[in-house]
Amino acid sequence: MSTSAYPDVMADVYHHGSLRQALLDEARRVLLDRGSEAVTLRELARRTGVSHGAPARHFADRDELLDALAAQGFDELSRQLERAATDGDMTERFRSYAHAHVRFALSTGPLMDLMFSRIAVHPGRPPTAATDAAGRFFALGARLLGERDPSRVSPLPYLLAGTLEGISALAASGRLPQDRVAEVTDAAVSMLMPVIRGRLGNDPAGG
Structure with a gap:
């Protein structure tokens, strides 16, 4: 029927x-x-x-649905990153965080593109579900990097995000062979760890 x-x-x-x-x-x-x-x-x-x-x-419309889909993506990514960064010493936590971020990006490429396209800065635009979820995602990364004042974030969270998103983009476009993604991600973490340790070295939770 x-x-x-x-x-x-x-x-x-x-x-x-x-x-x-x-x-x-x-x-x-x-x-x-x-x-x-x-x-x-x-x-x-x-x-x-x-x-x-x-x-x-x-x-209400397609735009609201896409916004909700992006918000769900940010919350899912945040949960995965938070779980990844709970065990081991400082280096192990950040290595797990980095690999989880890259894996998510590679397995959900179009979703990742949608997520970040929905949070472009538009002066005067009211907050949406996607921008709220993105705020929680960025706050998680900032906390892990020892940022205390969200209004005065250092360049480090942007450097980490740019590095991981760059690796993901290279792999997704075929410019980075799939069998070398883990190697390059590990190398990126090793290069960033001296800076991260410098920020977190005096933090008792730093490991």
Whole structure:
């Protein structure tokens, strides 16, 4: 039986926000398979088996859905990085952090691109779910690097982020062979550790 004759029947299958997450899950699959331009509310409704109007219950428009997808990506990355940076001495924690960041970028390239495209600075633009989640992501990196004042962050977090994003971009474009990604990531950590140790050396939690 076609669900189009009963446009709300399939939507009623979802409860307590599960349709929202189902839409985000499908949006991620479409994004990774076909790129951001293929992510539309109509396509997601078709893939989840609900009426064309059902996604509007959770997302006002495509822009709001993409923002939520980017926010989810930042929160997922933050959780992975936080878990990676909990064990071992200072060097081991930062090596685990670096490898986790690069792995995430390589496995979710289009998502990573979407995440950072959603947080471009636009004067006067109100905060969004993506900018809030990005703030938590950047705050995690700053804390790990011993930054105490988020309004006066040193160049170090930017240097670390730029290094890891650069490695990921090189690997994703084929300019860095896949079998050398781990080697180059380890080398980057070794080069940055003297600076990181200089900042964290007097921190009792530094290891």
